[in-house]
Amino acid sequence: MTLLKSTLVQIGAVGTMLAEIVRWVYRATTRKKVRLGRPAIMSQIVRIGVRSVLIVSLVSGCVGFILVLQMTPPLDDFGRKDLVANIVGVAVLRELGPLIAAIVLTGFAGAAIAAEIGTMVVGEEIEALEAQALNPVRFLVVPRVIAATISMGCLAVLSNFVAIGAGLMVGLMQFDIPAETFFDNLLQQAKAADFLTGWAKSFVFGAIIGLIACTNGIRVTGGAEGVGKATTDTVVQSVVAIVIADLIFTYLFVVWGLT
Numbered sequence: 001m002t003l004l005k006s007t008l009v010q011i012g013a014v015g016t017m018l019a020e021i022v023r024w025v026y027r028a029t030t031r032k033k034v035r036l037g038r039p040a041i042m043s044q045i046v047r048i049g050v051r052s053v054l055i056v057s058l059v060s061g062c063v064g065f066i067l068v069l070q071m072t073p074p075l076d077d078f079g080r081k082d083l084v085a086n087i088v089g090v091a092v093l094r095e096l097g098p099l100i101a102a103i104v105l106t107g108f109a110g111a112a113i114a115a116e117i118g119t120m121v122v123g124e125e126i127e128a129l130e131a132q133a134l135n136p137v138r139f140l141v142v143p144r145v146i147a148a149t150i151s152m153g154c155l156a157v158l159s160n161f162v163a164i165g166a167g168l169m170v171g172l173m174q175f176d177i178p179a180e181t182f183f184d185n186l187l188q189q190a191k192a193a194d195f196l197t198g199w200a201k202s203f204v205f206g207a208i209i210g211l212i213a214c215t216n217g218i219r220v221t222g223g224a225e226g227v228g229k230a231t232t233d234t235v236v237q238s239v240v241a242i243v244i245a246d247l248i249f250t251y252l253f254v255v256w257g258l259t
Contacts, residue, residue, distance in 0.1 A: 010215075010237065017215045020137045021145055040143040048109040048144070049151025053158065056104050060159040063100055064166030067091065072175050081175055085182040086189035088167040093194040097160035098152075099246060102205035105152060106238040110213040113144055114234040117217025118227040126218070136218065145210035152206025156199055201249050205242050212238045 027034045067088050075081045117140060120126050126136050164186070171177035216230040216237070 013219060014211050014215050017137070017141065017211055017218075021142055021211075024135075024138045024142050025146075036142050036146070037139065040139070041146050044143050044147030045151055048105070048113075048147050049154055052105055052108050052151070052155060055108055056101050056155050056159055057162045059104050060097065060100050060162040061166040063096060064088065064092070064163035065170050067096075067163075068167040068170045069174070072171065072177075076175070082177055082181050082185055084171060084175075084177070085167070085185040088164060089186040089190035090194055092160055092163045092167075093190055094198050095246070095250070097163055098156040098198045098202040098205060099242070100163070101155040101159040101202065102152060102209065102242045103239060105148070105155060105206070106209050106235055106242070109148065109151075110209045110234050110238050111231045113148075113210070113213035114217040114230045115227055117141075117144075117214060118220035118230045121218060121220045122223055122227060141214040141218065144214055145207060148210030148213075149203050149206040152209065153199065153203045156202030156205075160195070160198070197249070197253050201246060204245055204249070208241050208245060209238050212241060 024034070024036065028036045068084055071087055072081050072084045075083055117126075120140070126140075129136050129139065168179060168182050171182055172179055213234045216234045220226040220230045222229075
């Protein structure tokens with residue numbers, strides 16, 4: 001019962017934060033005097049997205065290697081090891097590329113956002129902003145959520161390319177699958193809808209990471225211990241929310257016939 005109550009409270013807090021973000025974005029697009037701060041958004045994109053490139057590439061490349069190493073021997077038993085490109089292409093573009101990037105971004109940037117905002121709360125910096133009539137959601141939360149959403153879309157594309165490239169490399173070097181054959185099978189199997197459905201999901205994953213991280217950070221209580229709890233909760237809640245969102249999107253795409 002306590003778990004259910006805390007879950008509902010968290011969902012309500014995230015929903016309230018989302019409504020507040022939408023309100024500020026709407027005001028910024030309809031009123032010239034209201035600005036979200038482009039420099040702040042760009043600096044957060046660099047902090048969240050650009051600095052995640054290396055770790056996302058490393059993890060995605062390893063997953064591409066693993067997929068080909070695991071799938072090629074069973075296919076080779078049927079004399080069709082070249083079809084591994086079909087499997088890797090669809091699996092990465094639809095699911096694994098965006099999902100890997102989202103989980104890595106959760107641990108790399110989501111936890112950092114929660115800790116940063118939580119530390120501001122403990123240090124009474126949020127109260128200082130409010131005392132100067134500066135809305136913390138507008139100046140702290142909105143740039144981070146927008147940056148996380150944009151960064152996630154870019155990282156998902158990077159993850160796709162790296163994973164497929166790694167699969168091509170191990171297929172060529174380990175199993176003697178010609179690059180031309182690999183690409184021909186990949187292009188025959190993978191369609192634009194496969195890429196677009198995965199890419200669309202990635203933006204939602206980024207928004208989820210930013211929302212949960214900022215919500216947990218701004219609700220920190222209890223000093224340094226509260227900051228640590230917010231960081232841990234952000235990682236756990238974000239991963240669970242991303243997997244559930246992925247399940248919902250996959251079901252809807254299958255029902256609509258997009259996959």
